Amino acid sequence: MEYALFLGCTVPARARNYELSTRRVAEALGIRLVDLDGSVCCGFPIKSVHYESFLLTAARNLILAEEKGLDICALCSACTSVLTEVNKELGENEELRKKVLRKLGIRKKFRFSNSIRVKHFARILYEDVGIDKIKSKIQKDLEPLKISAHYGCHYLKPSDIYDNFDNAEHPKSLDELIETTGAVPVDYENKNLCCGAGTLAMDENISFSMANKKLRSIKDAGADAISLICPFCSVMYDNNQPTIESKFSEEYNLPVLYYPQLLGLALGMNKKELGFNMNRVKVAPLLEKLKQ
Amino acid sequence: MASILIVDDESVVCKSCEKILKPKGHEVDSALSGQEALGEIEKKRYDVVITDLKMPGIDGMKLLNIVKEKYEEVDVIMITGYASIDTAVEAMKLGAFDYIPKPFTPEELRSVTVRALERRRLLKEEREKASRTYVRFEYTMPDNLYYLPEHAWVKLEEDGNVTAGVDDVFQKSVGEIINVKLPDVGNEVEQGNLCVEIEDSSRRIHKLWSPISGEVIEINHKLTENPSIVNNDPYEAGWIMRVAPSQLESELKNLIYGEALIKWWLKREVIEKRDDKYLQVSALDPKFKHEIAKQPGGENIKVCFGCGICTASCPVREIDETYNPRKIIRMALLGMRDAVLKSDFIWLCSTCYTCTERCPQGVRFTDVINAIKNIAAEEGYIHPALRMQAELLEKEGRLYEIGDFDNKKREKLGLPRVHSEKNVISEIFKVSGFKEIMEKKA
DSSP, rough: OOOEEOTTTTTHHHHHHHHHHHHHHHEEEEEEEETTTTTOSSHHHHHHHHHHHHOOOOOHHHHHHHHOEEEEEESSSSHHHHHHHHHHHHHHHHHHHHHHHHTTTOSOOOOGTTTOEHHHHHHHIIIIHHHHHHHOOSSSOOOOOEEEEOSSSSSTOOOTTTTTOSSSOOOHHHHHHHHHHTTTOOTTTTTTTSSSSSGGGOHHHHHHHHHHHHHHHHHHTTOSSEEEEOOHHHIIIIIIIHHHHHHOOOOOOOOOOEEHHHHHTOOOOOOOOTTTOOOOOOHHHHHHHHHO | EEHHHHHHESHHHHHHHHHHGGGTTEEEEEEEHHHHHHHHHHOOOOOOOEESSOSSSSSSHHHHHHHHHOOOTSEEEEEEGGGGGHHHHHHHHTTTOEEEESOOOHHHHHHHHHHHHHHHHHHHHHHHHHOOOSOOGGSSSSSTSSEEETTEEEOTTSSSSEEEEEOOOOOHOSSEEEEOOOOOOTTTEOOOOOEEEETTTTEEEEEEEEOOOOEEEOOOHHHHHOHHHHHHHHTTTTTTTEEEESSSHHHHHHHHEEHHHHHHHHHOOOOOOOOSSOGGGGGGGTTHHHHHHHHHHHHHGGGGOOOOOOHHHHHHHHTTTTTOHHHHHHHHHHOOOHHHHHHHGGGGGOOOHHHHOOOOTOOHHHHHHHHHHHHHHHOOOOHHHHHHHHHHHHHHHHSSOOHHHHHHHHTTTTTTOOOTTTTHHHHHHHHTTHHHHHHOOO
C-alpha cells in the first residue's frame, strides 16, 4: 500500500504532531508514504479570488503524483477536497484539461482522475486498510476514554465529489475508527457544525463563536476529548481553546487529538512518538485516565 | 383606524359603504364624482380610496391614474360591474390594490378593506425595521412567474397548461389561512372572476380572482387538509390549481411578468421618495446574474426559488445576520451588482458546504459566493486577509514559510526537511492573469 503524501501548508508548519503520528501509524499498518517533493499549496486559499489560478495550482500538484503513478494521501481536509474536486473536473472535462496543461507549459499527456485518486488519510484507514486489520494490530484497549468525533466540513463535502463515501449529514466512519481503538464514541449536539476556521482571517468573532458552540456541546455530552482529522479544525479547537475560554468565560480543558494520535496510543506507541507535547491543551489527564 | 374615501356617482352606494365601514372605527367620507374626489384628496390624507369604475367625467380609471401619480401611498380599490372585469384587471396592473364586483355584500367590502389595511401595516413595519436596508418582502417573489399584482400568480408549464396560486402579498395580508375553498376539476374559471375563497382565522372570507381563463384540470387537494401550506410556501407546495388555458396569449398581456414586477415595485419606491433608503432602479444591472452564471460554480444561480434553506442551515448566519445566503442570491438576481461586490459580507462564508448539500434546486451556494468573490476581485475588491495570503503564496508557494529554524525542528522529530518551491505559484499568477488583478485597485 503506497501513497504520495501531500502535506499542504498548515501540517508541516503548525501541525507537526499530526504529521508525526500519521507517519508512525502508517508505518505500523504497512502504509508506505512517499513525500511529494516539489508540491506547493493545494490552491484552496485562492479559489475564492481567482478560480483559474486555483485550478492551475491544484493541477500542478496532481501532476506530481501522476508522474509517480501514486494515489495522493492528504492530511488536511481542505487539501483533500480541492485536489479531489480538480482531479475529477479535469478528468471529465477534456477542453479544460488541455487549457490547464497549455497554461502550465506541459506537453506530456496527463489523465488526472482516470489514473490517480486523492484520499484523506482517515479514509485510507477506513477503506483501504479496513477496520478489521486495524483491530488486529491493537495492543492497548482505550476503553476508559470517551471521545467525540469532529468530522469537519471538507472531509465529506461537497458530497458529490466523494462518490458516496460516508454520509455527509449522518457520518459514521470516524466514529467507527474511534470505536476500533476501544474508546467509546460520544455523540453530541451540533455534530456537523463547521469549526469556523474559514472565516478566522475575516472575522474572528464569527469563528470563535462557532468553535465555542461546538466545544460547549462536546463538554456537555461528557466526552474526555475531541478527535479530528484536519489541521484547520485543530487550530480552532486546540490552539485557540484558551482564547475562546477567556472570551466566553468558559472552562473546557478539552484535549484535542488528531485521530492518528489516538490510534497510535492504541497501537502501543508512546507520547513522544505521537507528539503529544505539541498539543496545546494538555493531554496528560487523558493519559492518566488510561493508566487507572 | 384608517381614513377612507368612497367615490360613486350613486349616493346610495356611498351611504351604504359608509354604513358598513364606519362601525369598524374608520373615518369615512364620500364624493359623488371623480372631480369632487380629487378635491377631497387634496385636502386630506386618505389611506384608502374605494371608487366606482364607471362615472361621468373623471371615471375610476382616470382617478386611479391621477391618484397613483400624485399620491402613490394611497391604496385604491375599484368597484366594478360584471361587464367591466377586464378593465378592473387592467386597473390592478396599473396599481389598484383590488376590485370588488357589484353587487357586493357588507362582508365582501369589509374583507377587501381589511386586506388593504393589513398590507399597509406590514409595509410600514417592514420600512421601520432598521436592519432591512435592501430587500422588502415583495422582492422575494420568484421572477419567472406572471402576476396579477398583489394577488395571484401563474406559472407556464412545459405541457402547455398553467399552475396558479396566491402571491406573497395576498397571503400575508390575509394572515393565517384556515380554509381554502377550491374550484371543482372540470369547472371553467375566467380571468378576473372568482376562483377560490380563502378563509382567515377571524372567519373572514377573501376572494381570489383567477389570473387566467380555462378549464380546471387539477386542484391541490393537500390544501383542504392543511391550508397553512399557502402561508408557508405560496409559490411551490401551496399552488392552488392547474388550468388548461383557453386564451393564454391575450390574457398574459394583462399580467405582469416577475422580473418586470420587481422593477414595478422598485419604481414605486422611487415615486414614494424612499429610494434613498432602498435602491435606485437605474443602479440595477440585470446582466449581473448572467455574469455570475458564467463563472465556474455560478451556473445554477438562476434556478433559485428563494426557499431559504441555505440561510436556515448557515452557521455563519446564526452568529452574524449580515451574512444571509438567500438575501445575497436575491440581491444578485435583482442586479444589485455594486452593493454585492463592494459589500463586506460576501467574504464571510466559512465554506462549510451545508447550503450546497441541502439546496433542493442544486444551487451550489458555496461556489456561487466564490464566483461572486472572483468577480469582486477582478474589480479590485479583494479582502485584505486574502490578498495577504495570495502574496504569501506568490512568494513562498505556501501559506507558512518553512525556513532553516523550522526544518531543524522537523529534523529533531525525525521528519524530513521541507523545501519551498518559491517560483511555482508566482509563475502561475502570471500566466493566469491574477498577478495583474492583484495590482488593480478598486
